[in-house]
Amino acid sequence: MLTINESVQVLLSDKAVVIRRFYDRFLAECPEARPYFDDVKLEHQASLLTIALVTMETHYSHSYPATEHYLKVLGYRHRDNGIPPQLFPRFGESLIATLKEYHGADWNDGLELQWNEAFAKTTATMLEGYEMEFTY
Numbered sequence: 001m002l003t004i005n006e007s008v009q010v011l012l013s014d015k016a017v018v019i020r021r022f023y024d025r026f027l028a029e030c031p032e033a034r035p036y037f038d039d040v041k042l043e044h045q046a047s048l049l050t051i052a053l054v055t056m057e058t059h060y061s062h063s064y065p066a067t068e069h070y071l072k073v074l075g076y077r078h079r080d081n082g083i084p085p086q087l088f089p090r091f092g093e094s095l096i097a098t099l100k101e102y103h104g105a106d107w108n109d110g111l112e113l114q115w116n117e118a119f120a121k122t123t124a125t126m127l128e129g130y131e132m133e134f135t136y
């Protein structure tokens with residue numbers, strides 16, 4: 001059974017930036033999010049999100065102080081960009097649907113639960129960052 005850790009390794013090993021297709025899905029399923037991506041190069045953004053998925057999995061599996069801090073800073077940056085917290089669950093639904101489609105027959109209920117839990121934990125930590133003040 002594919003686990004969330006193996007899922008991330010498969011994503012990282014693929015020559016294609018698999019997560020690029022997430023943005024097409026998300027922007028179709030959540031038109032309210034489109035204006036925030038007007039000036040964003042999605043090819044580059046997909047690489048950043050791919051590595052953020054590594055952090056998401058690591059934070060979920062280990063709760064390291066470093067991943068917690070990273071995700072709080074990341075959340076703070078999203079607040080700075082005016083991203084409404086209500087869009088996070090929509091982002092998660094499209095992300096997990098993308099992963100499900102990508103893994104095909106390797107997808108399983110346990111993996112779906114792990115990704116849902118990992119996304120919920122990451123969102124909670126990022127939204128803590130919404131309440132903080134970082135200077136950079």
Ligand code: HEM
Nearest residue numbers: 033036037040048049052074077081083087088091122123
């Ligand atoms: C768990 C959820 C999310 C993760 C892990 C995530 C991850 C990232 C990462 C790694 C970056 C690049 C770092 C940065 O520019 O600060 C970024 C930027 C960005 N994210 Fe997110 N994001 C999440 C949720 C969202 C949501 C819900 C939206 C909007 C609807 C969004 C829109 C954006 C935008 C517009 C940028 C800035 C791109 C730019 O200006 O270059 N993100 N995100």
